[in-house]
Amino acid sequence: MATQVQPSPPVVGTGYQEIRIVSHSNLFYWWPVWAFGFALCLLTLLDPNYMVLVPKGTHAEHNRVVQGMDNNKAVDVYVLPEGKSIDIDPQTGAPIQPHLHAAREKSYGVLYAIVLLLVIVITNVPLRGLWSVVVIVIIVLMSIIFQLAGWWDAILNALGLLRIHINAAGYLLISTALFIIWLMTFVLFDPQIYMIFTPGQLRVRQEIGGGEVVYDTAGMVIQKQRNDLFRHWVLGLGSGDLIVTTSGAAAHHFDLPNVLFVGYKVRQIEDMLREKPVVQG
Numbered sequence: 001m002a003t004q005v006q007p008s009p010p011v012v013g014t015g016y017q018e019i020r021i022v023s024h025s026n027l028f029y030w031w032p033v034w035a036f037g038f039a040l041c042l043l044t045l046l047d048p049n050y051m052v053l054v055p056k057g058t059h060a061e062h063n064r065v066v067q068g069m070d071n072n073k074a075v076d077v078y079v080l081p082e083g084k085s086i087d088i089d090p091q092t093g094a095p096i097q098p099h100l101h102a103a104r105e106k107s108y109g110v111l112y113a114i115v116l117l118l119v120i121v122i123t124n125v126p127l128r129g130l131w132s133v134v135v136i137v138i139i140v141l142m143s144i145i146f147q148l149a150g151w152w153d154a155i156l157n158a159l160g161l162l163r164i165h166i167n168a169a170g171y172l173l174i175s176t177a178l179f180i181i182w183l184m185t186f187v188l189f190d191p192q193i194y195m196i197f198t199p200g201q202l203r204v205r206q207e208i209g210g211g212e213v214v215y216d217t218a219g220m221v222i223q224k225q226r227n228d229l230f231r232h233w234v235l236g237l238g239s240g241d242l243i244v245t246t247s248g249a250a251a252h253h254f255d256l257p258n259v260l261f262v263g264y265k266v267r268q269i270e271d272m273l274r275e276k277p278v279v280q281g
Helices: 026-046 107-124 130-149 152-160 168-192 229-235 262-274
Strands: 019-022 059-065 074-079 194-198 201-205 213-216 221-224 240-245 253-259
Touching: 019 253, 019 262, 026 107, 026 168, 026 229, 026 253, 107 229, 221 262, 240 262
Parallel strands: none
Antiparallel strands: 019 194, 059 074, 194 201, 201 213, 221 240, 240 253
């Protein structure tokens, strides 16, 4: 009597076939510097003022009559010291006219310096969990104390004397160079360090140009580190650090910093590890 062979039933498993985790460098958090620089460059170009460099000893004169002006009209002039002259175009011999776009508003350069310094501190001084709350509380309390003591007026007056002027080309050069480096790192280099979760397997590459190492996901532990409020949420827009520990005699520990949308990624991975493939009868 012939035996009838039954067809193999389909395999049903998790809906996620592949989850890719990319670790980004701290340079990712520098996007406010180039973005704010481009904005200040535009504002500087829209400002109808130019930057002029004069030698030491130059003094300003008000309502001076200059020979050659229409109807000997009195104008405001800068008088250079004896022996000094304005810049001359070596090809034409004509004076070089003001052409460096600069804003009269002194706060642009001050704000740019503040943003730059804040990004440097936030990306290099990690403040996780309770420390983030402590820093915020200290800032609020110090602000209230300064207000009650009447110190803010003195501080703001001192800052009002601070003048930082950067011409449009300066903002453009810094922002463009930083944006190109940021983009190349984000698009080309960061994706070379990754983890790829598939049903039952984990593939890891820990260095650029290195090979992949495959691990079994059975007994694997996945942990999202406590958030750094300033770095992960203010600059990282919901990023975070991920810790993965494999099981077995040769257990490995992996740290993946600066993973974008880390909360959503962790939920996907947990669903994949929880839903073991089953066979339909």
